[in-house]
Amino acid sequence: VSKLKLLTLLLLWPAFCQASRVVVIGNDFRAALQGQVDLASRFYGLDVRQAAVGSSQDLAAVTSLLKEPDTVAAVVDSEALPYLNREVVLASLRRNAGSVPILIVAARSDHSSLASWSGGQMMDCGGKPRIGDWQLQITASAQSAQELSGMLLSFRGQFACALELSADFTGHVLIRTSGVAAFPAFVETASSRNRIFVAAALLGDAAEITTANGRLIQQFSSILPVMLFLRQAAGDRAWQAPGPYANLTIDDPWLTSEYGNLDYQALLIEMEKHNFHTTVGFIPWNFDRSDAAVASLFRDYPGRFSISIHGNNHNHAEFGDYRHHPFADQAFSVRQAIARMDEFSRLSGIPYDRVMVFPHSVAPQKTFHALRTSDYWSTINSENVPQDGEAPADPLFLLRPETLAFDNLLSIKRYSAEIPVSKEVVAINAYLGNPNLFYIHQQFFSSGIGAFNNLADQVNRTAPSTKWRSLGYITRHLYLWRRIQDRLYDVFAYSPALALENPEGSSVTFQVHRPQDSSTPVRAVLLDGKDIPFAAQGGEIRFDVAVPGGQARSVWILYGNGQTTASMSITKADTAASVLRKLSDFRDMALSVNPTGRRLIAFYTAHERLSITIATFLGLLPVLAGLLLVWLWRHRSTCAPQGR
Numbered sequence: 066v067s068k069l070k071l072l073t074l075l076l077l078w079p080a081f082c083q084a085s086r087v088v089v090i091g092n093d094f095r096a097a098l099q100g101q102v103d104l105a106s107r108f109y110g111l112d113v114r115q116a117a118v119g120s121s122q123d124l125a126a127v128t129s130l131l132k133e134p135d136t137v138a139a140v141v142d143s144e145a146l147p148y149l150n151r152e153v154v155l156a157s158l159r160r161n162a163g164s165v166p167i168l169i170v171a172a173r174s175d176h177s178s179l180a181s182w183s184g185g186q187m188m189d190c191g192g193k194p195r196i197g198d199w200q201l202q203i204t205a206s207a208q209s210a211q212e213l214s215g216m217l218l219s220f221r222g223q224f225a226c227a228l229e230l231s232a233d234f235t236g237h238v239l240i241r242t243s244g245v246a247a248f249p250a251f252v253e254t255a256s257s258r259n260r261i262f263v264a265a266a267l268l269g270d271a272a273e274i275t276t277a278n279g280r281l282i283q284q285f286s287s288i289l290p291v292m293l294f295l296r297q298a299a300g301d302r303a304w305q306a307p308g309p310y311a312n313l314t315i316d317d318p319w320l321t322s323e324y325g326n327l328d329y330q331a332l333l334i335e336m337e338k339h340n341f342h343t344t345v346g347f348i349p350w351n352f353d354r355s356d357a358a359v360a361s362l363f364r365d366y367p368g369r370f371s372i373s374i375h376g377n378n379h380n381h382a383e384f385g386d387y388r389h390h391p392f393a394d395q396a397f398s399v400r401q402a403i404a405r406m407d408e409f410s411r412l413s414g415i416p417y418d419r420v421m422v423f424p425h426s427v428a429p430q431k432t433f434h435a436l437r438t439s440d441y442w443s444t445i446n447s448e449n450v451p452q453d454g455e456a457p458a459d460p461l462f463l464l465r466p467e468t469l470a471f472d473n474l475l476s477i478k479r480y481s482a483e484i485p486v487s488k489e490v491v492a493i494n495a496y497l498g499n500p501n502l503f504y505i506h507q508q509f510f511s512s513g514i515g516a517f518n519n520l521a522d523q524v525n526r527t528a529p530s531t532k533w534r535s536l537g538y539i540t541r542h543l544y545l546w547r548r549i550q551d552r553l554y555d556v557f558a559y560s561p562a563l564a565l566e567n568p569e570g571s572s573v574t575f576q577v578h579r580p581q582d583s584s585t586p587v588r589a590v591l592l593d594g595k596d597i598p599f600a601a602q603g604g605e606i607r608f609d610v611a612v613p614g615g616q617a618r619s620v621w622i623l624y625g626n627g628q629t630t631a632s633m634s635i636t637k638a639d640t641a642a643s644v645l646r647k648l649s650d651f652r653d654m655a656l657s658v659n660p661t662g663r664r665l666i667a668f669y670t671a672h673e674r675l676s677i678t679i680a681t682f683l684g685l686l687p688v689l690a691g692l693l694l695v696w697l698w699r700h701r702s703t704c705a706p707q708g709r
C-alpha cells in the first residue's frame with residue numbers, strides 16, 4: 066500500500082506544485098525593474114513570465130498569458146504602454162470574481178499614456194531623476210500594508226520621476242517620499258472594474274551601507290512597491306508564515322530564585338502585563354541545581370517561560386575555532402548537552418527545546434553538521450552564518466533571518482536588546498513574517514525588572530497579532546505555506562520539526578518538502594510519533610500530511626543514526642569548567658547586583674589584561690578572592706541536586 070501511495074505521490078507532485086504567476090510586460094526590459102520583480106516573486110514563491118511587446122502578434126500572446134487562471138498579477142513597464150491596447154489588457158485581467166491587479170512602473174515623463182491608463186486620475190510622472198537619501202512614508206492603510214502602515218523607511222538611491230496626480234484623483238496614495246523631494250511614489254487609482262496601481266521607478270544604491278540593519282532596510286525599501294503590490298495581488302497563493310512570532314531569550318541563568326538582577330517571579334508579573342515570553346538560554350552544565358520554587362514557576366507558566374540549550378559547559382568559546390577547540394570535543398559537547406538536558410527535564414519536570422544558542426559566538430560549519438545529526442531543530446544566534454562561512458550573495462538572504470545554506474541546518478538570526486533595537490527592522494520582520502527574536506543577559510535588569518517592557522510594547526503595537534512563544538514553538542512554525550488549490554497547501558519546511566496547523570474548518574492536505582543533501586540522508590519522518598513514507602526527489606524530500614479541520618499535526622524529520630545519548634556520562638569531572646561556572650555565578654549573582662560591581666565587570670570586560678595588572682598592583686586580588694570564598698560558602702547549598 067505504501068509503495069502505491071508513494072507512486073501516486075510522485076506522479077501527482079509536479080501538477081500540484083505549480084506556482085502562481087506574475088506577468089511582466091515590457092519592450093526593452095530595464096534590468097532594475099526585472100530584478101525587483103524577480104526578487105519579490107522569489108520571496109513570495111511566484112513564477113515570473115516576461116512578455117515582450119512590439120507587434121500585434123506579441124499582443125495576442127500577452128493577452129492569452131494574462132487570461133490564464135494561474136496569473137495573479139501583471140507588472141507593466143510604462144514604456145510598453147503605447148504598444149498595448151488598454152481596453153483589451155484590462156478586459157483580459159477581469160475574472161468572474163474581481164480582477165487581477167496590474168502595476169504600472171513609470172520611468173519617465175510620458176503624459177498621454179499614464180493619463181489614459183489611469184483613467185484620468187494621473188497627469189504624469191514628471192521631473193528629472195533624483196539621487197540621494199530618501200524617506201519612504203508608508204501611507205497605505207493597515208489593511209493593505211499591515212505592520213508597515215505609518216512607518217518611515219530610509220532608502221538610498223534614485224527615483225526616475227515624480228508621480229503627478231490630477232485634481233480628480235480619488236484613489237489612495239500608498240507611499241509618499243520625503244528627503245530629497247516630496248511626492249507620491251506609489252498609488253492605487255480608483256477604478257470600478259480593475260485594480261490599477263502606479264509606482265515611480267526606483268533604483269537602490271546599497272554600495273556604502275555597511276550595517277546589517279542598514280542593509281536589510283535598504284534591500285527591502287528598494288523593492289517596497291513591488292512587495293506591497295505582489296502580496297496584495299497573490300494573497301494566499303504567495304508564501305506566508307504561519308504567524309508573526311517574537312521571543313525574548315536570557316542567556317546564561319540557571320533556575321535559582323534570583324540570578325543576579327533576574328527575579329523570575331517579578332519578571333512573570335511584567336510578562337503578564339506587557340505580553341511577552343521569556344526563554345532561558347540554559348547552560349546544560351547546570352542541569353542538577355534547579356531551585357524547586359523556580360522550577361514550579363516554569364512548569365506552571367509554560368506560555369511565559371521556556372528552556373533552550375546554551376552551549377554545554379560554557380567554558381569560553383567551547384564552540385569556537387577548531388585549532389583551540391577540536392571538532393571531536395565540540396561533537397561530544399553537542400551530544401552531552403542533550404544528555405544533560407534530558408536529565409534536567411527528568412529532575413525538574415520542565416521540558417526543553419532542541420534549539421542551540423551558541424555561547425559567545427556562532428560555531429564553525431562542521432559543528433552545524435553535528436547539531437543536525439544529533440537531531441537539533443535549529444540554532445539561533447546573533448549571526449546566522451557559521452564563523453568560518455560566508456553569507457550568500459543572493460539578496461533574498463537578507464530578507465529572511467532563517468537559512469538552510471549551511472549544512473541544511475536551520476540557522477536563525479536574533480537581535481541583542483542590550484543595544485537600541487531598530488523600529489524599522491521590527492516592522493519589516495513582522496511584515497515579512499519573520500520572527501522578531503531578542504536576547505539579553507541578567508544585567509539588562511539592573512535598571513529594574515521592567516527593562517524589557519518598552520520593547521515588548523513596541524513590538525505589540527507595531528504587530529498586534531504577534532505571538533510571543535518559546536524558541537521551540539517558533540522553530541516548529543518556521544515553514545512557508547501557500548494554497549495550491551482548494552484544501553491543498555504547499556509547505557516549504559525550514560525546520561525539521563513542524564507543527565502543521567489547519568487554518569480551515571474542514572480537512573486539508575499539506576504537501577511538505579524540505580531540501581535534502583546526499584551527505585546526510587533522512588532516517589525517518591515521524592507523524593505524531595509514527596513512521597510515515599516519504600520520497601526523495603530532485604534534491605528534496607517530500608511527504609503528505611492530512612490534517613482534519615481546525616486541528617494540528619506534529620512532524621519530525623530525523624537525520625541522526627538513532628543512537629541515544631542515554632548512556633553518556635553527564636558528570637562535571639572537568640574542574641576547569643566547574644571553576645569557570647562558579648566564577649561566572651560570582652560575577653552575575655554577586656558583583657552584578659550593585660553599581661560598583663557592574664562598573665568592575667564593565668572595566669574587566671573591556672580591559673581584561675590591564676584589570677589583572679591593576680588588581681595585582683593594588684593588592685586587590687586577595688580581597689576579591691576573599692569575597693569570592695565568602696560568597697561561595699554562603700551559596701554552597703544551592704549547588705546540591707534538587708528535583709521537583
Ligand SMILES: [Zn+2]
Pocket residue numbers: 316317375379424425
Ligand atoms: Zn552565554
